[in-house]
Amino acid sequence: MRPTGKTGKRHKSMRHIAIIGSGPAGYYTAEAAQKQWGEDVRVDIFDLLPVPYGLIRTGVAPDHQSIKGVSRRYESTAQLDNVRFVGNVTVGEDITIAELQGLYDAVVLATGAPNDKPAGIPGEGLENVFGSAAFVGWYNGHPQFAKLNPDLTGRTAVVIGNGNVALDVARILTKTAAEFTGSDIVAHALHALQKSHIERVVILGRRGPHQIAMTPKELGELAHLTRGCPRVDPADLPDVEEDLFLEPGQRKSVEHLRSFAAIPEEFRCDKPVEIDFDFFASPKAIVGDGRVSGIEIERTVLDENGRASGTGESYTIDCELVVTCIGYKTSPIPGVPFEENAGRFANDEGRILPGLYCVGWARRGPSGTIGTNRPDGFGVIEKIAEDIGVGSGKAGRPGFDRLAEERKLDVVTFRDWKKIEEAEEARAREGAPREKFTDVDEMIKAASKP
Ligand code: NAP
Numbered sequence: 001m002r003p004t005g006k007t008g009k010r011h012k013s014m015r016h017i018a019i020i021g022s023g024p025a026g027y028y029t030a031e032a033a034q035k036q037w038g039e040d041v042r043v044d045i046f047d048l049l050p051v052p053y054g055l056i057r058t059g060v061a062p063d064h065q066s067i068k069g070v071s072r073r074y075e076s077t078a079q080l081d082n083v084r085f086v087g088n089v090t091v092g093e094d095i096t097i098a099e100l101q102g103l104y105d106a107v108v109l110a111t112g113a114p115n116d117k118p119a120g121i122p123g124e125g126l127e128n129v130f131g132s133a134a135f136v137g138w139y140n141g142h143p144q145f146a147k148l149n150p151d152l153t154g155r156t157a158v159v160i161g162n163g164n165v166a167l168d169v170a171r172i173l174t175k176t177a178a179e180f181t182g183s184d185i186v187a188h189a190l191h192a193l194q195k196s197h198i199e200r201v202v203i204l205g206r207r208g209p210h211q212i213a214m215t216p217k218e219l220g221e222l223a224h225l226t227r228g229c230p231r232v233d234p235a236d237l238p239d240v241e242e243d244l245f246l247e248p249g250q251r252k253s254v255e256h257l258r259s260f261a262a263i264p265e266e267f268r269c270d271k272p273v274e275i276d277f278d279f280f281a282s283p284k285a286i287v288g289d290g291r292v293s294g295i296e297i298e299r300t301v302l303d304e305n306g307r308a309s310g311t312g313e314s315y316t317i318d319c320e321l322v323v324t325c326i327g328y329k330t331s332p333i334p335g336v337p338f339e340e341n342a343g344r345f346a347n348d349e350g351r352i353l354p355g356l357y358c359v360g361w362a363r364r365g366p367s368g369t370i371g372t373n374r375p376d377g378f379g380v381i382e383k384i385a386e387d388i389g390v391g392s393g394k395a396g397r398p399g400f401d402r403l404a405e406e407r408k409l410d411v412v413t414f415r416d417w418k419k420i421e422e423a424e425e426a427r428a429r430e431g432a433p434r435e436k437f438t439d440v441d442e443m444i445k446a447a448s449k450p
Pocket of ligand 1: 064118119160161162163164165166168205206207211212213215218282283325326327328366367368369
């Protein structure tokens, strides 16, 4: 696939910016660069996949299409003359960070946090235990995880974590095929879920209802599932007066938990899948002979700092599937300072080293909503503007194109992506916006069509 033919002219006050990662943080940074310098900037957005939008495509739940709609905003940025998508290029393999720094005035790492934070307990390596990056990637058709093939023939699934990703996983495990109408869940996941035998999804929180990281809208969805019924033990809920000390969003979330606790038993029994919130429950070991058959839990109480503290009381939940939803880590890059504990690049307001920056989850860790990345993108461009002035006359995109030609890189352009998108839309099942390609070769094939 050939370069886009977008202008690459070299003049004195031109700034050349390379952004690594085409998710929300990458596109908001490109938008900010365009707003900062207008015609006097050229932005190349690199992605290792031939398709753009990162987490919007492979992280946001397939039944949350309204959230995925934000990609239309990124598309208008992508179609600006001075912003270019450079897909199917793996930084670190096809081109190094140092080479990019030689070509561009600023290199911005917008690589997100694609790796699961380990729970650090025995048994994590057993069969049918997955991190959420892998499990979410499976139902969202990420090429790296499309072949995960989780076994859903057991009766109980345990989801570890009390954040929105845990809610996504619990909801997806529970929905009927009809409830996926209008979603872009990939066919392999839809078929597997239709055949699922799961009757109980336990959501484990090591702390209590007041400490959840779940937002009200997402929590409220559990009340409207066809097959799933949320269950909260009233004894886990603090006195209702204590809710007054919560900030309003958190209070709303807790109100949902209170309403789940109030669902009468007869109604609960109407629905075949129980979504059971198990609070004050810290996982200690995942057990099984090769494959998971249970999870050992220790009861906790909150200490004076609000942290979970073990009580010594333990129990086991028999289960055949475990998904850890406990946060993510950025992929380190050799030579780039990294904060191991926080799982992100070491940076000062986005600055890592001269000419090297980070933004989004790669900068601040996996927190916030998609919109949080917008001020992040604008913030890092402010720093870059202070640092690079009028630009230093680097080769920029024509320099990269020469190198890509020499190395015979099969660069996928935004126009190529639009062909992939068209092909995905053409093969969508009825009512679905698209049927994603889950294999890079299939994507390249669709992109190469005349
Ligand atoms: P999160 O919001 O940080 O939640 C992580 C959860 O895992 C917390 O409840 C945490 O408990 C728990 N945890 C961490 N380490 C643990 C351990 N070793 N053992 C047991 N529990 C552990 O992370 P997330 O759910 O992955 O979400 C990431 C970000 O994406 C968040 O900002 C989230 O809001 C966002 N997101 C948004 C949506 C949406 O808006 N629809 C959907 C998905 C994700 P403690 O609090 O005790 O540490």
